[in-house]
Amino acid sequence: MVVTDEAAALDYLQRVGYYRLSAYWYPFRTFEVVQDSETGKLSTKAKDEFHPDTQFVDAVHLYLFDKQLRLYLTDALERIEISLRVDLSHLLGERSPFAHIENTKAHFHPGFANRPFRKGMVQTCFDAWADKYRGLVKRSKEDFVRHYHANHGDELPIWVAVEVLDFGAISQLFSMLNVKDQATIANRYGVSNWKVFKSWLFSLSYLRNLVAHHSRLWNRNITSKPMLPKQGEIAWCDAFISDEDSHFKPFLLFAITRMLVKSICPNTEWHNRLAEHLEQFPEQHSSKKLNLSGMGVTDDWKEWW
Structure with a gap:
């Protein structure tokens, strides 16, 4: 790998770290096919060399592109998270100020809330969520939490409680609601299938964790594959339905994220800013040319984006 400016390279290594940057120069390495001597199975193995003309700055530019990508996603996911807090507080709060800790049929579907949290566990999904919620309240340093406890009691009403929930807790709470309530919220965002919307929230929670921990986004494989609606239900989804690889x-x-943000803020320009950023995917000196396909971008994305 060519280093054209040694001082700048050392500066990046000291500030960002070798291991983090190595994820961005890894795709420029050459690979070979190897066969296991015992099983005979074939696999690919990275060699200790790079494609010709690969420069250190190629990895740096990819890193900076990915960093900006995370900043755009942070903005959008914050809007979605806050909007969902409002949805949940209004829907549950109309029935009971403490609906979120009342495991009754009026608020939660017994088959969702009372199923084992994990296979083989006695603890239910509701109890696991309640433990997480109380942990979030206990760890909170927010003035409004201390004020409420000091003036009104230990238990926070739903319209206060939602303000301590993270995206994961919101997703879990939504997944336990009655089907009618899940459908009501999903329809607000233009999704007619509540199961699809529930899957989307789970996947966005995963995305939020990646962003919060500054993890690489641009060419990673997604371990939380979202469910898609039937062909024709949501037009932009059709290209993904026919391309299995894009699901990951x-x-x-x-x-x-784009669809949900546009439903929350119809006049938003967020999706246009993100599109402009994607179109500025960095050029590389390396003979190995990377592009947006590593992110699963569909061929028709500019037509509907």
């Missing part, structure tokens, strides 16, 4: 790439999550 981050661009599908970006597209979901």
Whole structure:
């Protein structure tokens, strides 16, 4: 790998770290096919060399592109998270100030809330969520939490409680609601299938964790694959439905984020800013040329984005 400016390279290594940057120069390495001597299975192995003309700055530019990508997603996911807090507080708060800790049929579907949190566990999904919620309240340093406890009691009403929930806790709470309530909220965002919307929230929670921990986005494989609606239900989804590989790439999550943000803020320019950023994918000196396909971008994305 060519280092054209040694001082700048050392500066990046000291500030960003070798291991983090190595994820961005890894795709420029050459690979070979190897066969296991015992099983005979074939696999690919990275060699200790790079494609010709690969420069250190190629990795740096990819890193900076990915960093800006995370900043755009942070903005959008914050809007979605806050909007969902409002949805949940209004829907549950109309029935009971403490609906979120009342495991009754009026608020939660017994089959969702009372199923084992994990296979083989006695603890239910509701109890696991309640433990997480109380942990979030206990760890909170917010003035409004201390004020409420000091003036009104230990238990926070739903319209206060939602303000301590993270995206994961919101997703889990939504997944336990009655089907009618899940459908009501999903329809607000233009999704007619509540199961699809529940899956989307789970996947966006995963995306939020990646962003919060500054993890690489642009060419990673997604472990939380979102469910898609039937062909024709949501027009932009059709291209993904017919492309199985795109289900495991981050661009599908970006597209979901786009739809939800536009439903919250109809006049938003967020999706246009993100599109402009994607179109500025950095050029590389390396003979190995990378592009947006590593993110799962569909061929027709500019037509509907």
